[in-house]
Amino acid sequence: MKVLLVNGSPHEKGCTYTALSEIADTIEKQGIEAEIFQVGTEPVSGCLGCGTCRKTGRCVIDDVVNEFLDKAEKADGFVFGSPVHFAAASGMLTSFMDRVFYAGRNRFAHKPGASVVSCRRGGATATFDQINKYFTISNMPVAGSQYWNMVHGNTPDEVMQDKEGLQTMRTLARNLAWLLRCIRAGKEAGIEIPAPEKPERTNFIR
Numbered sequence: 305m306k307v308l309l310v311n312g313s314p315h316e317k318g319c320t321y322t323a324l325s326e327i328a329d330t331i332e333k334q335g336i337e338a339e340i341f342q343v344g345t346e347p348v349s350g351c352l353g354c355g356t357c358r359k360t361g362r363c364v365i366d367d368v369v370n371e372f373l374d375k376a377e378k379a380d381g382f383v384f385g386s387p388v389h390f391a392a393a394s395g396m397l398t399s400f401m402d403r404v405f406y407a408g409r410n411r412f413a414h415k416p417g418a419s420v421v422s423c424r425r426g427g428a429t430a431t432f433d434q435i436n437k438y439f440t441i442s443n444m445p446v447a448g449s450q451y452w453n454m455v456h457g458n459t460p461d462e463v464m465q466d467k468e469g470l471q472t473m474r475t476l477a478r479n480l481a482w483l484l485r486c487i488r489a490g491k492e493a494g495i496e497i498p499a500p501e502k503p504e505r506t507n508f509i510r
Contacts, residue, residue: 312397391427
């Protein structure tokens, strides 16, 4: 089994990475592979709404989004991490997730997801809520922890002093590993994924 952890910060080894690393280390101690995926600093366009991905399963803009979608196909669980920018996820991660989940929703259905946020002081719960919405519209179980999945600090060294935050990351990692093992055990026992109904679209302007 494998978990992909997405670093939505422009800083490759910053506060968000520090939180994700704590999760990755704990997941690997549970015997599950973990990979941190860096969105990077190259511009990530927002979704163009062209609909090409509905036919191809890939975004018409061939960038880091398609690179991630290729990896997501084989992953069993996901953690998306972001710094707090104006009480929201980073613009880079927001554009990335908009396109990833629009183009590749089938790659995520029935696979656990979790969000992690890092902030200096405030705005963490709003960001946490924003990222979780991608999971709950995509048929994904959401992994939780003993507290909301956030760390505080202005530098990686300060994050390392947030003992409660780091403990929350480790608890999240163990919960995610447990959930993955439960899903695998269910599949081995013959429990099938729920059959979807034909989608109904209700528009309120007639």
